[in-house]
Amino acid sequence: MNVVETVSAETRLPMVAVVGHPNAGKTSLFNALSGARQKVGNYPGVTVERKSAELALPSGGRVELVDLPGCYGLVPRSPDEAVTRDTLLGRQAGERRPDAVLIVLDATNLAAHLRFALDVLRLGIPTVVALNRMDMAARDGLVLDSALLAAKLGVPVVETIAVRKRGLAAVLEAVEARVAVPRPALPDFTPGDPRKLGREGRDLAKAVTLQEGSASRIGRRLDAVLLHPLLGPVILAAILFLMFQAVFSWAEAPVGWIEAAVAWLQAIVSGLLPVGVARSFLVDGVLAGVGAVIVFLPLILILFSFILVLEGSGYMVRAAFLMDRMMASVGLNGAAFIPLLSSFACAIPGIMATRTIPDEKDRLTTILIAPLMTCSARLPVYAVIIAAFIPAQRVWGPVGLQGLVLFALYLAGIVGAMVAALILRRTVTKGPAPTFLMEMPSYQVPALRDILVGLWLRAGAFLKRAGTIILMVTVTLWVLASFPKVPEGDGRTQVEYSIAGRIGNAIEPLVRPIGFNHEIAMSILPAMAAREVAVAALATIYAIDASDDDTSGLIERLQGSWPLPTALAFLAWFVFAPQCLSTLAVVRRETGGWKWPLFMFGYLFALAYVAAGITFWVSSALLG
């Protein structure tokens, strides 16, 4: 086998793969076992996330635990299910064959989950079974004989409640015993007939069930309200509206603290260094640029908290169910709702989440419209422009005008996406009507740990971006905007005279018709690296031209120099603006070529130009 070995020395520990149905509580168990120590990477060649963590076993030995994508069987129906199958068979590029498998089963839906377990057991890999959600089984009055199940399966069975960290020590002990077992050679594997495995699973479930449970009443009652044909959509709309209002109002205080901290650092650096290039570099370049971006960490964390809670509670699939009919009317599928909602945080995980959409054309359409969902990187841009140009007045009760404008911008993106999907499905991504088929997980209170781990991973990714790509682009822009130095007595400002100013001059004629000025022309190019850089770029450009005793922030500077139609056109541009380079790279990887990313770039660029133009002309005419 010529598999590329990408694992480093520290990960040459015995590997334990965690597998199970998508709703078995697999990730909760993985989080409970690994906490925040997990590493998130990618499998080579595919954009399937690889989550792993190093664990200490009771005796002091160590293993690498890998959370494989959830699946229903060993016949893959999507790229992420293929990773699970190929890893178990030792065929996944860049991954070792597991030394042991931890199968997670939902005790409340044992028959269906046993079908999958029986198929995995046929591989002969040393196995531990975690019988999870025992708390919900108990609540429903369901009593299972786990010792009998262990005897029948021939592998250790441990009862767990992942969300409450119950049974973890027993899982680790069982895993320890299993990794010590030498792994037999892989049998000649063909996936089992699902009907035959299903019968075996049902017989086995019946045999180990000592007392039948009654289906969860709370779940039924919640569904009666949340899936109600009239109430359901109203509640969904209210949740989404609350989410966007919260992003603005809850973040206000922490954003203020970060702003104050950045200003304090700038003051300290200004006090320590004499006026000159070094001081300008640190204060106007690094601190102004990166500072302008990291103030949005609270907004991004709030948005992700909502998405993680909606996912963890089991509501997300219900939202997909409610939205399916509407999505069908533009040729999409309710399943596309989940990747699209994730795209509000970032288009990259959103596009990666489309892997669960089985139909090829359906998936491609979802990928192409995902960047129209306003990602959190555009939030800094919206936030700055709204704060500068939209008055902070109350419209109705707690609803403010600023939040309302933000909601309208998100809505414009959604409507744009729906129209784009409708057109794409009739032209370039024409194909048979897709179907919608999804399991609805039972409701649960999401574990705080799962939310915190999710936020931790995302905050880390955001700060890493701020520290690398954004810092690099900001510094480059500072250099381009600071040199060559404007000669004494020249009528032009420093930025106008610099290289960046000259590049801006070249672009300006192209964007002048849609109301963009010189500074915007300079900021939209670096915004391709990461969209929040538009804010960092504007902050740097205005900071360089400001006099040294001018301590006003970006917002005051914008208020003084942009007419309102220009600000509105700038907002409209960012509703549709061509997505960042990382998004294009992910689309290339997901679609296997440059054709679709280039197509996406072209159509979004045209949309952004037209939308900004119309906004500028209409608002100029209305505002006189």
Place this chain on the structure above:
Amino acid sequence: MTLDDLPISVPARVAGFGPLAADVADRLVELGFDEGAEVETLHRAPLGDPIAVRVDGATVALRLALARAILVTP
């Protein structure tokens, strides 16, 4: 009778599949729609489509067009 005609909260059993692509039929089996499995329609989405169906211990959402290919007996 097919699953799309089954009224809400009336239990029935899966009797087989109508004309259906083999991989779709296999996925339905994996989700629990196996011959003999007890099913019950729980909810209809706004405008009647898709529907949420309880099958074994799970709830599965599917469109009417697909439900039409699942045969049930009361």
